[in-house]
Amino acid sequence: MKFTVLERLTVLQLLPRKGNLTTLRIVRDLERELSFSEEEHAALQFRKEGDVTAWQAGQVLDKEIEFGPVAIGLVKDALAEMDKAGTLQISLLDLCEKVGYEGPDDECSA
Numbered sequence: 001m002k003f004t005v006l007e008r009l010t011v012l013q014l015l016p017r018k019g020n021l022t023t024l025r026i027v028r029d030l031e032r033e034l035s036f037s038e039e040e041h042a043a044l045q046f047r048k049e050g051d052v053t054a055w056q057a058g059q060v061l062d063k064e065i066e067f068g069p070v071a072i073g074l075v076k077d078a079l080a081e082m083d084k085a086g087t088l089q090i091s092l093l094d095l096c097e098k099v100g101y102e103g104p105d106d107e108c109s110a
Contacts (some may be wrong), residue, residue, distance in 0.1 A: 002062040005044065005055060007095055008034045014078040026070050033065045067099070076101045 003011070012034050015027050021051075033077065043059040067075070080097055082088040083104045088096075 001069060001096060002064050003034070004062050004096075005057075005060055006091075007098070008063065008065075009034070009053065010076060010095055014075055016036075016074060016078070023070065023074070026068070027074065030058065030065075030067070030071050036060075070100050075099050080104050 008080060012031060015030060018024075019027070020088075027040070042062045044055040046052070046055050075095075076099055078101070079088065079092065079101045080103075082092070083101075
């Protein structure tokens with residue numbers, strides 16, 4: 001799947017910080033794939049604008065990142081939690097569709 005800069009940042013925020021050993025290894029590997037190289041970081045010129053992270057748009061192409069079934073499940077579970085809490089935002093709709101999240105009953109529980 002191809003991920004935009006915004007989607008990469010979003011998924012990095014959604015990944016769990018706790019779990020079992022195998023899940024945490026998958027999270028670590030996924031973080032490496034989603035993270036930005038030195039070249040990307042320099043081109044994007046990340047900066048804080050209040051509570052928001054901003055960057056130089058159009059400087060980095062979408063990145064192809066392979067998600068296995070457990071990784072997809074982790075993202076879908078995080079989206080399901082937000083959905084149940086009523087905190088899912090319109091900005092996440094494309095990500096929901098990209099990972100195949102269909103609603104709060106779509107939990108994968110990795």
